Amino acid sequence: MTDLDSLYKAIEKVTGKQRITREPEELVCHSFDATGRSVVPDIVVFPAATLEVSKILEIASSYKVCVTPRGSGSGMTGGTLPMGGGIVMAMGRMNRILEIDTENLIARVEPGVVTGDLHRAVEQRGLFYPPDPASASFCTIGGNIGECAGGPKAVKYGVTRDYVLGLEAVLPSGRIIHTGVKTAKGVAGYDLTRLIVGSEGTLAVVTAVTLRLIPLPEAVKTMAVVFDSIKKAAETVSGIIRESVVPRCVEFLDRASIDCVRKDVKLDLPGTVEAILIIEVDGSRETVEVDARKVEAYCHKQGASAVVVAGTPEEAAELWKARKALSPAMFKIAPNKINEDIVVPINRIPDMVAKIESIKKSSGLTVVSFGHAGDGNIHCNIMYDKRDKDQLKRAEAAVDALFDATLSLGGTITGEHGVGITKKPYLLKEVGPTEIEIMRGIKQVFDPGNLLNPGKIF
C-alpha cells in the first residue's frame, strides 16, 4: 500500500466512501477554475462538518500532503488550483444558512452557501447582503472570503471584508479557531478575521462565517447613460460622486464591450455609442427619485447622448443584461483572455482609459474594458489566441504595460480577484520585499509545513 493509499483509507474513515474520491473524472472536475488552467489533484474530499475538516487536515498534515480548499472554482487567478497536488477539499457540501438573525442583523452561514442564495434568503426578510460578485449565482461565501470579493455595489457598500464579523476556521494542523465577534464592534486582540479574509485560502479553511447585514433599501432606480466619447464617460464617472450623489453602482462598458453583446441583447442605442454607464441609486422612495434626477442632470451636463431610466424592475433587468452577458460573449473575439481587475483612484479613470486605448493600439490585440468604474475598478480583458506564440507574447507585454500604468496612476493590480498564481509574478511591482517577508512570516505562523494551498500569492 502506497502512502497515498494509506492516506486515502485514513480519510475515508472520516468521510465514509461517499465523500472521498480519486476517480479520474472527479479529479479533473476539481482541477480547474475560471482561468481555464488545470492542475489535477490526487484526491478530492467533500467534508460535511467542521469536525471532519479538522480531522482531514490533521491526517493530511501527518502525511505531509497538501490540501487546497475550493468553493465553486469561479476564481479568476488560480486560487483553487492544487499546485502542490494532494487533496482538494471541496466545501460545497457545507452549504447551510445556519441562522438569519433579523433582530441583530447578522447571518451565520457555512462556507459552501452560494452568494446568490444568501442574497435571496436575507432579502425575503427585508435585509441586505451587498457584496455581489458577477458570479453570485454560483460562487460561494467561502470563496468570496478567500478573495475578499467585491462587485458593483462596492461603490456605496464596500466589499466582503466590510461584512465579515467573525469566522470559525481550521488551521492546517487541524486545530479549530474562532475569530471576531457577533457584534458590531469588537477589538479583543489582533484582527485575525480580516487577516483571513483575502488570504486566498492559504492560512486556514473557513468552516462558518458570521456576516453583518443591513436593512434592504426601500427603492432602487437603474439608468443607462450613453456617451459618444469614452473620455466623456470616464470624466462623468470621476465626477459623479463629487458633484451629485453616491450611487450604489456605476458600471462602465466600452465600445468593444457593447459590440460584444449587441447581437445577444436587444439594445436600442442612439447614434454613435462609444461607452455606456449603468448607474443605480438606492435608498428611501423619496431619496431615490431626488437622487436619480440629480444623476440624470449631471450626466446631461457632462454631454451624455441619452439617459434611459428604468421604470420597472423588468426594465432594470433588461439594462443589466448587456453587462451580465459580457464575460461569456467575449470568447467570440478570441479563444483566450487575460482578465485583469485593476483599480485606479477615480479621478485617474480618464487617464487609465487613455492608457488602455494606447496599449490596445501598440499590442494590436482587442482589449475589452468594462467593470465597476464607480470605485475605480476596471476589468480589462486582453483577448488573444494562446496557440499563436506572437499573440501570446504581445498579450503578456500588454499585461506588463497595463500594470505599470495602473501603478504609476496610484492604483493596484487587483481590486477583487486576488493574486493566486496568475498575478504572482507581478506582486513585487506593487508590494515591497519587506512587506512580502512579513506575509511569508504570517503564512509560516499559520501553516509551518506549507501544506495549505501552497504556491499562491508570493
Add this chain to the structure above:
Amino acid sequence: MTDLDSLYKAIEKVTGKQRITREPEELVCHSFDATGRSVVPDIVVFPAATLEVSKILEIASSYKVCVTPRGSGSGMTGGTLPMGGGIVMAMGRMNRILEIDTENLIARVEPGVVTGDLHRAVEQRGLFYPPDPASASFCTIGGNIGECAGGPKAVKYGVTRDYVLGLEAVLPSGRIIHTGVKTAKGVAGYDLTRLIVGSEGTLAVVTAVTLRLIPLPEAVKTMAVVFDSIKKAAETVSGIIRESVVPRCVEFLDRASIDCVRKDVKLDLPGTVEAILIIEVDGSRETVEVDARKVEAYCHKQGASAVVVAGTPEEAAELWKARKALSPAMFKIAPNKINEDIVVPINRIPDMVAKIESIKKSSGLTVVSFGHAGDGNIHCNIMYDKRDKDQLKRAEAAVDALFDATLSLGGTITGEHGVGITKKPYLLKEVGPTEIEIMRGIKQVFDPGNLLNPGKIF
C-alpha cells in the same frame, strides 16, 4: 558612559537636542494614560518624520531597548504605558494633514493629527470622517488606529478600521513598510493594513495614514427620548433599527448617569426619568424629516415619556452636553472608576441592563452605564475608592461578573478601548489559547525582539 547615556547620544544625533528628553518632569508627563496608571520611561523622543522614526527604532533595536509609541495618552486600557521601560515615542509632532483629496474622497495624514481637527478640516470641504471617539478633541488618528476607535456614529458608519485604506509604518527593526492602497478596493497580498489597525502599537509604528472619506450628510436631526423605565429604553434600542430606520447614533444614559450631570447641564426633564436615549438621524434634508418622524413614532409606541427634537444645531449641542459632561462628572461619585466598554448583540441589551442592575446590587457599588447602545456597546463604569481594600475587592469581582455576563450573552469584553494591560487578565475568557498562540506568532514576525510596546494584550 552607561548604555542609556550612549543610547541617548545616538538618538540625539537623529532628533537634535530639542526633541529628546530625560527631564523627570517630561518623563512623568509621558508616563500615564486615561487609566490613571503611570509607568515612567527612561527617555522621551519626539520624532518629526518617518525617517527619524525609522532611525530611532533601528538604534533602540541595536541597544535592545523597548519603544512604546504614544499619541495623546487618552487610551482607556494602558496601551501607551511603557511597561518595558526604555523609550516613549511621542508622535504629536507628526501632526500634519498631508492631503485632503476631494476628487477621490481620501485624506492622507500623519499619526499625530488630532481627530477633531481632521473632522473640521474635511467638513469644511463637504466631506465626512465618521469615527468620533468621545476624546475626539484631543485624541489622535494614530491612537485611533492603535485601538480601532469607534464612537457613537459606528451604528451607521462603522469604526476606524472601515476608513483606513493604507498605512506607512515602521517595523521595530527600523524598516519602513507600506500597506494597503489609495483606492476603494485592493487585495494584493495579506491585509496587513487591518492587522495593524487595532494592534495597539505592538506591531509597527504608524507614520502616515490614508483614510477613506464620504460625502458629508446634508442634514442631521438630534432628539432626546426620555423613559420612566430602563427596560423600556433598552427595548427601544434593540428594536429601533428593525422597526424604523438606521440612526447614525443611539446613545444611552442610565439614571446614575443623568444624576451625575443633572446639576452641570440644564436638563428640563419631565417626571420620573430612569433613562435617556440621544438619537440622531442624518441624510438628505427630505430623508431626515421622514426618518425623525418614524423614530419619534416608534419611541412613543415603546412608551417614551417625552421626545424632544432639537430644532437648531444649538439645541442639538445642548442635548449632547449631558452625554459629553459624563466622563469627568463621574469622579464626583468616587475617586476611582473601572470603565469597561462591553458590547452585546443589540437584542440582548435588555438582558445586559438587567444584569448590570444585579451586579450593582450585589457589589454595593455605584455603577454608571451609558454609551453607544445603538451598536450594543455599553460603557459600564464601576465606581470605587481604591484605598478601601474591601471596595477594591468588590469592584474587581464586579468586573469579573460583568465580563462573564457579557460573554454569556454572545458579546465581547472590548468594543473600542482595546485590551492593553487592564483587560489582559481577562482576554482568555473570550479568546482561546490557540488564537492567542497565533497572535503571539504574528507579534514575533513583526517584532522578534519583543521591543515594541511589550507586555500588552496577551
